[in-house]
Amino acid sequence: MKTSISLSPTIIVIFGGTGDLNLRKLAPALYNLYSEGYMPEKYAIIGTARRPLDDDKFRNTLMEGVNSFSRTGKVHKDKWESFSKNIYYQSSDVKDSASFDELRIVIEKFKDEFGPETQIVYYLAVSPDLFPAIAKRLAKFKLAENEDNCRIVVEKPFGKDLDTARELNELLKERFKEKQIYRIDHYLGKETVQNIMAFRFANSFLEPLWNRNYIDHVQISVTEQLGVGDRGGYYDGSGALRDMIQNHLLQLLCIIGMETPINFDADEIRDKKVDVLKAMRPFSAEDIRFNTVRGQYSKGWIKGTEVPAYRSEKDVPDDSNTETFAAIKFFVDNWRWKGIPFYVRTGKCLTQSSSLITIQFKDVPHQVFPGGAAENWQQNRLIISIQPEMSIRLQVQGKRPGLDMILNPVDMVFDYKGTYTTESPEAYETLLLDVMTGDQTQFMRADQVEIAWELLMPVINAWEQKKSLSFPNYTAGSVGPENAEALIARDGFHWFTLPLNKD
Structure with missing residues (x-):
């Protein structure tokens, strides 16, 4: 089945790539979207975390997550091979500026390959105390400058009270347009x-x-x-x-x-x-x-x-x-x-x-x-x-x-x-x-x-x-x-x- 929705080439960067949220929810969701024809023709999924892994080990880790938690059950071998060839891993520390410089190089490579219409999604599947560090460095390294094609997804909890929510909103609004910010509530x-x-x-x-x-x-x-x-x-x-x-x-x-x-x-x-x-x-x-x-x-x-x-x-x-x-x-x-x-x-x-x-x-x-x-x-x-x-x-x-x-x-x-x-x-x-x-x-x-x-x-x-x-x-x-x-x-x-x- 193919979707009637026209999707631009997309790069999805998942901060916290080896965490539970990615294994239990994001990876199964993306695999199911692919299986049912709802992924862009050109895409790259880049997982980042501090753990040292190569691409193949990361793909196997995500496959275990899909097999365990997907609503559709275990992966279909041919579909998984086709889907997972576009999954990559980068060992990085969100508090280390050098990691974002490396990420910029990887993103530029895919943008050159996919073309000028490429859109980038940054998914913050990490502890809330790391949201500011990631947002600041994305802005510093100009990784989300294009307000039409760059989006940042922020998981709950969005603050722990009114003051911290306002503080996080101000931090994000200083660096991104509101139309770029996706505060997710899975309900x-x-x-x-x-x-x-x-x-x-x-x-x-x-x-x-x-x-x-x-x-x-x-x-x-x-x-x-x-x-x-x-x-x-x-x-x-x-x-x-x-x-x-x-x-x-x-x-x-x-x-x-x-x-x-x-x-x-x-x-x-x-x-x-x-x-x-x-x-x-x-x-x-x-x-x-x-x-x-x-x-x-x-x-x-x-x-x-x-x-x-x-x-x-x-x-x-x-x-x-x-x-x-x-x-x-x-x-x-x-x-x-x-x-x-x-x-x-x-x-x-x-x-x-x-x-x-x-x-x-x-x-x-x-x-x-x-x-x-x-x-x-x-x-x-x-x-x-x-x-x-x-x-x-x-x-x-x-x-x-x-x-x-x-x-x-x-x-x-x-x-x-x-x-x-x-x-x-x-x-x-x-x-x-x-x-x-x-x-x-x-x-x-x-x-x-x-x-x-x-x-x-x-x-x-x-x-x-x-x-x-x-x-x-x-x-x-x-x-x-x-x-x-x-x-x-x-x-x-x-x-x-x-x-x-x-x-």
């Missing part, structure tokens, strides 16, 4: 997340209902069965609020809450997302007390396996105050959403792994059926399942078959597995292709990042300054802290979960 590349836009804006019956007049509340819930594993050192400096809510979940909220864009231009869509963030109600001390919940898991059992408490995980301090669970009630104070709560939660070591967006509609204004008929009555819900099931379902009331008038909730379901035979691409495949085509729609803009941090800084500061005396306050394998249930129960609601398929 925005997920197939179901992208389908929210299509579902909202391509169906005329939804828009009249998508507001405070018909919607009761919105839930965005991303839960994980896994604990922190070997990432304890990193995670303890981050926590659930920074790791998930500041980026992934707030972006989902923006897609649900945004106004209809006038076109599909990247900045038009991002403008609408920024408008949502600007309209979100700031947190007062009282709001933090009543509308936020934090938690940390104790030891427990998940799928028959005993799980250690967070404070017993590797590289986690015995008295850690870092939250592994967070739940927050947000409000968007504009005409569309005024007074409608958005409940957001995320956590580790919970009873199931799932990502759900639930829009609950208001009840009918007058109940015409007798009490017995509506014994199982529930309000209409729209449920968007991002993972593990990929589906969109509308829950409505219907009559149960029989002579009596008995109403039951029934689902009208669109699920990917039952509708399409083709396999959905991984998020990184979608986003890497967007980078190569120059489409910034699914990437964070500088103002988006900063406003999101600004919104959450009062909560972050309050939680850091006041140690939780209740930690740990939920058992591994449970649904989370009791206070999270109380947060939503006070308003007469409950956290919605979708029964997982057993097959």
